[in-house]
Amino acid sequence: MRQLPHRAAPVAVAVLLLAGCATDVVRGEASPLAGAPVDVTAEEFPITGVGDAPIDQFARNALADLEQFWTQAYPEYFGEQYTPLAGGYFSVDSSDLDESLYPDSGIGCDGSYTAPEDVAGNAFYDPVCDVIAYDREMLQELSDDYGRFLVPVVMAHEFGHAMQGRFGFAESGRSIQDETQADCLAGAWTRWVADGGAQHLSLREPELDDVVRGFLLLRDDVGSDPDDSEAHGSYFDRVSAFYDGFDTGLATCRDAFGVDRLFTAAEFTEPDFINQGNAEFDDIVEWVGATLPAFFGEVFPVASGAEFRAPAIEGFQVRAPDCDGLDDRDLGYCPAERTVYIDEADLAVPAYDEIGDFALATAMALPYALAVREQAGLSVDDGEATRSAVCLTGWYQAQWYTNSFADLLPAEISPGDIDEAVQFLLQYGVDDQVFPNVDASGFELVGAFRTGFLDGGEACGLDR
Known part of the structure; x- marks a missing residue:
């Protein structure tokens, strides 16, 4: 104060x-409808640059379940058939980079080149190339520090941006609207996993606590500009958006992220910055x-x-x-x-x-x-x-x-x-x-x- x-x-x-x-605050269930989750194979779901580390397999499982979710949900909530990502998926190991694993176009495509080393410490969606890329070293650190299910949530957030690339980003151009809406979409998918809809992942109730704690790492710095071109929102903003999706589903994610949405992120005054x-x-x-x-x-x-x-x-x-x-x-x-x-x-x-x-x-x-x-x-x-x-x-x-x-x-x-x-x-x-x-x-x-x-x-x- x-x-x-x-x-x-x-x-x-x-x-x-x-x-x-x-x-009502609803607890997630932990048992998939089709039985125990099974890994999706590299042949069924290719990722460029992928290694044999368990974290890559976990990311692949999440991405495969995300494709299944959106194949079912996109027509219902956005009125069109789901289209798979045209540019596919890329994995980079920032701790042991092998550039030979990637095409001459790098991470993405000719129209939007990203060098493999520039993926370090990041996961992102490129709307020009319709690509999701991630640093598996970063995903491993997130898993170690905040529990395994934060990794799928990060993948779901980036997949949310891919869906925005189809139905439209915020007309206001505010990054904070797009980022929190992607959190909401990730929350709706997480609820689907918790309710047993996924084939390749399961979710245990205590892992939701870890996910919410993980958003503290992913929030903007306290006191930063909410109108910044890369603003993601405060801790409360991001957690609240995730709860919107988890509690009330995709219709809320679609309809409740307009220019009138409440955001608690705000800039510090000079006295606030000092203390x-x-x-x-x-x-x-x-x-x-x-x-x-x-x-x-x-x-x-x-x-x-x-x-x-x-x-x-x-x-x-x-x-x-x-x-x-x-x-x-x-x-x-x-x-x-x-x-x-x-x-x-x-x-x-x-x-x-x-x-x-x-x-x-x-x-x-x-x-x-x-x-x-x-x-x-x-x-x-x-x-x-x-x-x-x-x-x-x-x-x-x-x-x-x-x-x-x-x-x-x-x-x-x-x-x-x-x-x-x-x-x-x-x-x-x-x-x-x-x-x-x-x-x-x-x-x-x-x-x-x-x-x-x-x-x-x-x-x-x-x-x-």
């Missing part, structure tokens, strides 16, 4: 997004402590028909107070004392230091949302409560994004803040010390946050 030099013009805390549509958009720890505690009761004090009566009684927020060091609802966890809500507690030493300070100021804001908002549920007569200690609290946290943080607290505080959101909330959920939200005995994956928690941020309170179950 950034502190403003002067107080902004008063704006009431809006009851924003209250009428959103509820969506990377992070306010002081004590300032965040003060600001969140003021805005949480203001926001829920306004929306709670609308949702429940009762007045909201704001709980206290207190920190502790390592050992939680002895109170039902805490059970020595790092955060929680104590109904008997009507107090939200957060472990400063083991959670609040590390989250702030490792991720950023909005990770701290998220840590404070989550148990506060449980207090909101308790006042509404709803559960606070099961999976439904957890997902609802995460959703409500997304709804609350959307108010920061829309500057609805300008009348309360001389502060506003900074680039990367919403990304930090997603990072907190993936790193800390799945820890039993934060949410005990909850069957939600990190993928589901991020999905619940996104639902609250975009769709609002009705999607969070507060009025049930």
Whole structure:
């Protein structure tokens, strides 16, 4: 967050997004319809320059399944028959390049020459030659660092660009629209794999957490220009687009990526650049402590028909107070004392230091949302409560994004803040010390946050 030099013009805390549509976060299945996946052979699916490394076979399997998916889906959603890539596929080993494996036209075709060495550290689609190329050394690093299924998702993203080469790139010319739409298309394909449609790949549920974590590596640098000719979007922008495809399919990918699409990516101001958009720890505690009761004090009566009684927020060091609802966890809500507690030493300070100021804001908002549920007569200690609290946290943080607290505080959101909330959920939200005995994956928690941020309170179950 950034502190403003002067107080902004008063704006009431809006009851924003209250009428959103509820969506369920759905888990992927892991069993293909046709049985165990089988490798596609080099003869069935040739790739120029391919080696015998397992990562190349994995990429080939993904590309073959992508062709199967789009052969079926393109006519239904885009009204024409699918046409295979005219220029085919190219693999390069940047750590041991053998230029003799490639034609004189290099990677691509005569009209758009790319030297094999220029593929290093990259995967791309060339619309001139209708070609997908990748560096298998880079794919191996992604697999090692973020799990094997990030590799197929990268292939699916590039295949999405190939489909855009058929149905059309963004008329606005904005790279961020094209890149996030390709993420959406990759999400729709991933759901098809999760539902058992693929012949050559399978997807295990925990791998979705790894995929979402991998998007952190693939996002634009925080504070960079969203109108740059190569902009891909913030972490939240890219993850949200992937969820669009995974949750609601190709129709959303086709129709929801126009000029009015919301993107959270933004450039840093000069003060933001110096501190990377992070306010002081004590300032965040003060600001969140003021805005949480203001926001829920306004929306709670609308949702429940009762007045909201704001709980206290207190920190502790390592050992939680002895109170039902805490059970020595790092955060929680104590109904008997009507107090939200957060472990400063083991959670609040590390989250702030490792991720950023909005990770701290998220840590404070989550148990506060449980207090909101308790006042509404709803559960606070099961999976439904957890997902609802995460959703409500997304709804609350959307108010920061829309500057609805300008009348309360001389502060506003900074680039990367919403990304930090997603990072907190993936790193800390799945820890039993934060949410005990909850069957939600990190993928589901991020999905619940996104639902609250975009769709609002009705999607969070507060009025049930």
